[in-house]
Amino acid sequence: MAIANLTGAEARPTEAPRRLSVLGATGSIGCSTLDIVAHHPGRFEIAALVGNTNVGLLAEQAKRFGAELAVTAAPERYQDLKDALSGSDVEVAAGPEAVVEAALRPVDQLMAAVVGAAGLEPTLAAVRQGTAVALANKECLVSAGDLFMDEVARSGSVLVPVDSEHNAVFQVLDMNNTDQIERIILTASGGPFRTWSLDDIAGATLDNALNHPNWSMGRKITIDSATMMNKGLELIEAFHLFPVELEQLDVLVHPQSVIHSMIEYRDGSVLAQLGTPDMRTPISCALAWPARISTPSPRLRLEEVATLTFEPVDDVRFPSVALCRDALKTGRTAPTILNAANEIAVAEFLSKRLSFLDIVRVVEETLEIANRSGMYGHMHSLQDVLDADGYGRQTAQAVADGLQGQ
16 A cells, blocks of 8 residues: 555555545545546545445536545435436445445545535544545544544544645655754735735625635635634644644745745754645645655746745634634644534524634634533543534534524
């Protein structure tokens, strides 16, 4: 299996096609993953594809790539998916249990790209049986970081991060000299509101927030980029992925999105990974590691970029990063509740029931209520995570409902 983990395990090369399952196949990362697969016929073999309600696209993907199994997470869409795949050899299943079963199907690698906490249980199940994972689901590490990484270590699973920032760190990290790391610097585009005043941000519309200047992503992560919550969540992820303390993690706004992350070593050297803002680059890195394969991504031409600029995060206009840092310091299930509250708040904003600034307000008030109520518990099992997630969602929904009534 040609993949390396974060502890520098030796690769086990093979000439056979790599069997791959994709959780979140119909989302942005899933579609980009299958685009890479399409550009390398014979290199990959699709075992299972998992989607949500877009069963039309899921069926098209399953037939095009010859998937053995297609699963919709929505039980009510089972018959639609079955009808769409009628006459094919593709096995069809539906519901959360079927998603977990798809994740457990024997493969060389699992692309974990389900958005939100829904991706936690199937990805954790795959890790527990030792499956190699290309990780594009933030919540596995944000909501259940200690538990998840303990299972990775116990099972011997191999893990390659797919987020552009963490994949960049992965590529330039010298695992033989981790004690020489001074800082890991995650870069942020700043989103669509980087230059907006706080008053202007208060009046931001959904269309404004979805108009990301650099990246083409799904709606939820695009809103997270606009609030800069995504960078706070990535900071939590980096804490669990890499052998550094919280104080060694920094965030720097870099509007051009050319440098995806940097590592500063104690001798003053700064190593960076650069590339165009195209998720197919880190996806291809994860799928082929430790080899490299070609991608259809535009090539970086620094002479055309000409100027790279950097600026600190403005915690007044974008308090999400500091909020995530504080939750990580608090520990226990604080990040779990934070993530759950953010999912509810973003969904309410996408449904036009909350204003843009209310997204972070819902998260902050939810954490305050949880703290006052003594709801930050320890994380001993998946059920502890699910309980905290459920509490966070319920509390955040109540907060959001209250704000809508004002």
